[in-house]
Amino acid sequence: MISGMDISVGGLYFIAINLLTFLLYGLDKYKAIRREWRIMAFVGGAFGALSAMRIFRHKTRKGRFRLMIPLFCLLWGYIIVHKVLEIA
Numbered sequence: 692m693i694s695g696m697d698i699s700v701g702g703l704y705f706i707a708i709n710l711l712t713f714l715l716y717g718l719d720k721y722k723a724i725r726r727e728w729r730i731m732a733f734v735g736g737a738f739g740a741l742s743a744m745r746i747f748r749h750k751t752r753k754g755r756f757r758l759m760i761p762l763f764c765l766l767w768g769y770i771i772v773h774k775v776l777e778i779a
Contacts (some may be wrong), residue, residue, distance in 0.1 A: 701775060704735075712736025716743030716750070723749070737763035 716739070740760050743749060750756040 701760030705771070708736040709739030709742075714739075715742055715744045717747050720747040725754040735767070737767050 713736070715736075720743075737760055741764055744751055744756065744760060752761075
């Protein structure tokens with residue numbers, strides 16, 4: 692079983708990385724419209740990336756992103772359910 696401290700640190704990381712990814716996707720869209728220098732999303736923020744793709748309508752035409760971001764969400768979902776929550 693994972694201690695309460697581990698879950699809170701892991702939970703904080705999960706929330707922070709997804710919020711950061713969401714914000715970076717918004718910034719990336721803003722820069723794309725203005726043809727400015729672009730940024731990339733960070734590893735671990737798949738849920739934030741998927742949310743930003745839908746809200747900002749960004750990277751929705753890129754087949755690789757449309758496939759990989761949902762797959763990463765499934766992977767992170769699996770990790771959370773089976774490893775963090777220890778559900779068989």
